[in-house]
Amino acid sequence: MVYVPPQEVEDVHLHDPDTFMTKYIWSQDHKVIAVQYSLTAIAVGLVALVLSLMMRLQLGWPGVFDFIDPESYYQFVTMHGMIMVIYLLTALFLGGFGNYLIPLMLGARDMVFPFLNMLSYWVYLLSVIVLMSSYFVPGGPTGAGWTLYPPQAILQGTPGADWGIVTMLASLALFIVAFTMGGLNYVTTVLQARTRGMTLMRMPLSIWGIFVATILGLLAFPALLVSAVMLLLDKLVGTSFFMPAIVSMGEQLDYSGGSPILFQHLFWFFGHPEVYIVALPAFGLVSDLLSTHARKNIFGYRMMVWAIVAIGGLSFVVWAHHMYVSGMNPYFGFFFATTTLIIAVPTALKVYNWTLTLWRGNIRLNVPMLFAIGFIVTFTNGGLTGLFLGNVIVDIPLSDTYFVVAHFHMVMGVSPIMVVFGSIYHWYPKVTGRMLDDRLGRFHFWVTFLGTYAIYFPMHYLGFIGVPRRYYAYEDFDFIPESAITLNENISIAALVVGAVQLVFLYNLVISYRRGKLAGSNPWEATTLEWQTPQTPPAHGNWGDTLPVVYRWAYDYSVPGAAKDFLPQNQPPSDDAPVQEEDNLGFDSTDPASGGGTREDA
Amino acid sequence: MSILDKPWMAERSAIDNAVSGGSLNFPKARVALIFLMAVITVLFMLFSVAYKMRMELADWRALADPSVLWINTGFLILSSVAMQWAVSSARKGKAENVKLGMALGGAFALAFLIGQYMAWLQLRAAGFYAAGNPANAFFYLITAMHGLHMLGGLVAWTRSTARLWRGNDVADVKLGVELCATYWHFLLVVWLGLFAMLIST
Numbered sequence A: 001m002v003y004v005p006p007q008e009v010e011d012v013h014l015h016d017p018d019t020f021m022t023k024y025i026w027s028q029d030h031k032v033i034a035v036q037y038s039l040t041a042i043a044v045g046l047v048a049l050v051l052s053l054m055m056r057l058q059l060g061w062p063g064v065f066d067f068i069d070p071e072s073y074y075q076f077v078t079m080h081g082m083i084m085v086i087y088l089l090t091a092l093f094l095g096g097f098g099n100y101l102i103p104l105m106l107g108a109r110d111m112v113f114p115f116l117n118m119l120s121y122w123v124y125l126l127s128v129i130v131l132m133s134s135y136f137v138p139g140g141p142t143g144a145g146w147t148l149y150p151p152q153a154i155l156q157g158t159p160g161a162d163w164g165i166v167t168m169l170a171s172l173a174l175f176i177v178a179f180t181m182g183g184l185n186y187v188t189t190v191l192q193a194r195t196r197g198m199t200l201m202r203m204p205l206s207i208w209g210i211f212v213a214t215i216l217g218l219l220a221f222p223a224l225l226v227s228a229v230m231l232l233l234d235k236l237v238g239t240s241f242f243m244p245a246i247v248s249m250g251e252q253l254d255y256s257g258g259s260p261i262l263f264q265h266l267f268w269f270f271g272h273p274e275v276y277i278v279a280l281p282a283f284g285l286v287s288d289l290l291s292t293h294a295r296k297n298i299f300g301y302r303m304m305v306w307a308i309v310a311i312g313g314l315s316f317v318v319w320a321h322h323m324y325v326s327g328m329n330p331y332f333g334f335f336f337a338t339t340t341l342i343i344a345v346p347t348a349l350k351v352y353n354w355t356l357t358l359w360r361g362n363i364r365l366n367v368p369m370l371f372a373i374g375f376i377v378t379f380t381n382g383g384l385t386g387l388f389l390g391n392v393i394v395d396i397p398l399s400d401t402y403f404v405v406a407h408f409h410m411v412m413g414v415s416p417i418m419v420v421f422g423s424i425y426h427w428y429p430k431v432t433g434r435m436l437d438d439r440l441g442r443f444h445f446w447v448t449f450l451g452t453y454a455i456y457f458p459m460h461y462l463g464f465i466g467v468p469r470r471y472y473a474y475e476d477f478d479f480i481p482e483s484a485i486t487l488n489e490n491i492s493i494a495a496l497v498v499g500a501v502q503l504v505f506l507y508n509l510v511i512s513y514r515r516g517k518l519a520g521s522n523p524w525e526a527t528t529l530e531w532q533t534p535q536t537p538p539a540h541g542n543w544g545d546t547l548p549v550v551y552r553w554a555y556d557y558s559v560p561g562a563a564k565d566f567l568p569q570n571q572p573p574s575d576d577a578p579v580q581e582e583d584n585l586g587f588d589s590t591d592p593a594s595g596g597g598t599r600e601d602a
Numbered sequence B: 001m002s003i004l005d006k007p008w009m010a011e012r013s014a015i016d017n018a019v020s021g022g023s024l025n026f027p028k029a030r031v032a033l034i035f036l037m038a039v040i041t042v043l044f045m046l047f048s049v050a051y052k053m054r055m056e057l058a059d060w061r062a063l064a065d066p067s068v069l070w071i072n073t074g075f076l077i078l079s080s081v082a083m084q085w086a087v088s089s090a091r092k093g094k095a096e097n098v099k100l101g102m103a104l105g106g107a108f109a110l111a112f113l114i115g116q117y118m119a120w121l122q123l124r125a126a127g128f129y130a131a132g133n134p135a136n137a138f139f140y141l142i143t144a145m146h147g148l149h150m151l152g153g154l155v156a157w158t159r160s161t162a163r164l165w166r167g168n169d170v171a172d173v174k175l176g177v178e179l180c181a182t183y184w185h186f187l188l189v190v191w192l193g194l195f196a197m198l199i200s201t
Ligand code: HEM
Pocket: A147, A275, A276, A278, A279, A321, A322, A340, A341, A343, A344, A347, A382, A383, A384, A385, A386, A387, A388, A389, A390, A391, A395, A398, A399, A400, A404, A407, A408, A411, A412
């Protein structure tokens, strides 16, 4: 056994809660904050889901539901998009999973700045409240589309141009403040508060994904802040940062000379990294799900880490692929097409590595694993259409059609949601101490997975035949064939089914909290530290009296010669729990025929 | 640690087992401050890029920068110097000087902010309204943003100063003083960059 000198990481003084209020409401415990973040995000996510179903009602049966007029339709579109991208996915991955997993996976007692962490949640909640207040201001929420492009975002004629746009921009600014407070916490915790033996290259990929995504967020959200503040001034003070000279409703407005393109650049300088702020944590989490449930080390760990970092860096130089139709210089378009295609390389590497992790693994096809595999398929699908859109010449006819809608829903709608579900099924037992119901989970998976394909797959075709996105009524155009209308009806039915089945998931979350099977501390037989806590759910301070000491990387599954098919990161090396002497990880590292664990050398 | 090391191998494991402590040899609060300064740098860089891009358009009319900005810049430099003096006094353990340095640093920072506000008043009096021209609008926007960050700094400054006055040991307050000073220097550099951009255009 390797001698390890006693703990040298300084222990931290925690603020100890004693009343109900300090324990569950004004809590500074990262686990409580994580749950607060998650529940809030899921709650607004449900609002966004309902909004999408309203859109589907209109698209499936145009004109039948007369409570949906053009104004409310555009408000649905806008609020749906913004909530899903920012207030659900960003908040859930970083505020929810980030908060829960960073200290636990790294062997820390809490985030390094618990008070700031608490503040982050409350400001986030405030941003959500301000956003929701859009529904109660005169004129209702903005209908400018989630991209909020000026000039239309603040011109009369766009729904919510008086108040809705103001509450939206204010809410975004608050969100950015909340995120920055949380983000500084996450990066500092990852860098400075890891327990003894937890080197960066021993961190689970979940942490790598969350860590790099947080850095992206810290550097990208300022661009959204800049564009939001300047747009707000154009709206409220009458400046012309973005607003050109314009005649609106027969009247010459006071604006002159501003540049809407400037807004687009700022927005997408944030917007593209944003898609990776959502994607990278999903990449990380799914890597851990795959490895754990395939009982096999993740294939190409180092490559995975470097791919995450490379994607993070590259994501700052591809933004203008969202602007191919803005009339930019062709050389500019060429540059951005090139960088866009380059970013596909590390992304594809990750897909290969996930697949190779499964290869000859001892796969346990449980609910988290089903969702993880669903993710690989869906993400590959969406990534491939991204390659098409990345080429200027292909993008121009497809831009602003349903093809783009299909692309981004596959890649940033369904894929991350697959990971969210998989991860909830995976970590719920740690958070609550009980398992989610397996049969309900399988039902939820299959309906969601097949259903989302029924929804988004045909949209590629709609895009090809030229159906534009963001149209309220599309049925009276010569270029749109009858088939588009029937197809839309089918899509809407699928959407309603998928929407309804999420109730099963919610029911499962609620019912299992009391009645679920007791989980024990490590139901999945996983290696990472959060499964090795002395109590489940982990108590305040996570680790009892002494912090765990880490002796191995995060993926010691099916190590040759080991007694069990998993070796927790804090398990010291011994005869039963060896550390690899020979570098024989890879294709041959597990032999399913020999049953989880031991392996006859080939 | 490098990309070539294999974290699963016994050889590497023996080295990794001994690793303890943070990745960066700084206190946690300083690490967070470094990231915060990076975020703020990006923010002002983006404002500057927007400024340059908007400037190219036809309706831009440069404004007459109020001369009080030079005096304000002087205040900000003095403020930074005073903070630095507080830091070196803290390192030498001279409590009285730390107090004086912090007090002066804060006072000069306030003077800077008041001066910036006067610059606004002068511009308004001269008829340069925000809605009148993008150059004016940017002037107000950029100075306001910088001022807000200064105000945020003063909140941290108030905490450290209050602790000094309550008679805490210099050693306890040293980190707070140092971080304030770092942030002060940072905002000075940001301001010098912005100021150069504003007067040169
Ligand atoms: C192989 C990688 C990818 C490539 C080459 C790619 C390329 C593109 C291109 C060129 C567009 C613009 C289409 C248009 O508006 O005409 C686009 C839109 C979009 N992409 Fe991707 N993409 C990739 C991966 C991703 C990922 C991983 C995500 C999110 C997780 C994502 C999310 C989006 C979103 C949200 C939009 C639409 C934004 C909007 O107009 O509202 N993409 N993609």
